[in-house]
Amino acid sequence: MTRHHAKTFYFASHVLPAQKRNDAYAVYAFCRHVDDQIDLAPDESARQRALADLSHLLDTAYQPGENSFESVPPWLRAFRETIRRRAIPSGYFKDLLKGVEMDRGRVRLQTWDELDLYCYRVASVVGLIMVHVMAEPSPELLKPARDLGTAMQLTNILRDIAEDWRRNRLYLPADELEKFGLTAEDIARQRTGDSFRAMMRFQIGRARAYYGHAEPGIAALPADGSRFCARLMSTVYGAILDEIERADYQVYRGRVSVSFPRKLWLALGQCNGGP
Numbered sequence: 001m002t003r004h005h006a007k008t009f010y011f012a013s014h015v016l017p018a019q020k021r022n023d024a025y026a027v028y029a030f031c032r033h034v035d036d037q038i039d040l041a042p043d044e045s046a047r048q049r050a051l052a053d054l055s056h057l058l059d060t061a062y063q064p065g066e067n068s069f070e071s072v073p074p075w076l077r078a079f080r081e082t083i084r085r086r087a088i089p090s091g092y093f094k095d096l097l098k099g100v101e102m103d104r105g106r107v108r109l110q111t112w113d114e115l116d117l118y119c120y121r122v123a124s125v126v127g128l129i130m131v132h133v134m135a136e137p138s139p140e141l142l143k144p145a146r147d148l149g150t151a152m153q154l155t156n157i158l159r160d161i162a163e164d165w166r167r168n169r170l171y172l173p174a175d176e177l178e179k180f181g182l183t184a185e186d187i188a189r190q191r192t193g194d195s196f197r198a199m200m201r202f203q204i205g206r207a208r209a210y211y212g213h214a215e216p217g218i219a220a221l222p223a224d225g226s227r228f229c230a231r232l233m234s235t236v237y238g239a240i241l242d243e244i245e246r247a248d249y250q251v252y253r254g255r256v257s258v259s260f261p262r263k264l265w266l267a268l269g270q271c272n273g274g275p
């Protein structure tokens with residue numbers, strides 16, 4: 001599941017010790033299952049049922065004993081073993097479900113506070129979960145993990161403006177668009193003039209600031225591959241912003257990505273102490 005749906009993380013995960021790597025895959029499998037169940041629901045009623053089923057599944061996973069997990073898929077048994085072994089708080093996954101709820105139907109965010117909350121629920125909680133997988137959680141790790149999740153989600157949003165609009169989702173806050181003289185209509189019309197470029201520069205600057213905030217926490221991770229994995233994720237995802245700039249912010253022409261050779265180059269740079 002991770003190899004197919006999360007190519008950047010799968011690429012970076014190979015430096016982790018085997019148990020941490022498998023636990024990370026198990027966590028990702030649950031998060032992916034949540035996304036799939038909601039995305040595949042044909043209507044609002046089905047989405048509500050899916051959310052209820054996911055909430056029940058999560059509660060069951062956290063119940064003591066074997067309960068009803070004998071006949072579930074292997075990835076789900078692995079997930080239950082991981083959350084117990086790593087003592088991962090259930091609240092993180094419950095926040096993830098709340099984040100999925102924010103994606104239902106037509107999405108129009110009005111302010112940075114709304115976008116910040118969305119980033120926390122769908123991405124930062126995953127960073128917080130990964131702290132439990134990679135290390136003993138501590139304040140010096142948790143806040144940077146939250147910031148790295150925000151940075152990566154902002155990167156996703158900037159890369160996927162066109163794809164999200166096709167799904168009737170606009171995550172760029174309306175008040176920030178207005179500051180740059182833009183409206184939802186400009187996004188719908190895929191206008192990429194000076195105002196759009198200025199807005200993108202502002203958003204990219206914000207994302208890079210969050211990557212910077214995350215760095216002290218990455219540096220404090222264990223040197224068993226955990227630190228390397230987190231820094232490589234940060235570096236490769238941050239390189240997506242470079243690619244957006246290289247494309248002159250033309251995110252409507254196709255999905256911007258970091259090529260596999262460039263990922264290898266970035267990984268080699270980490271091995272050599274930079275960039």
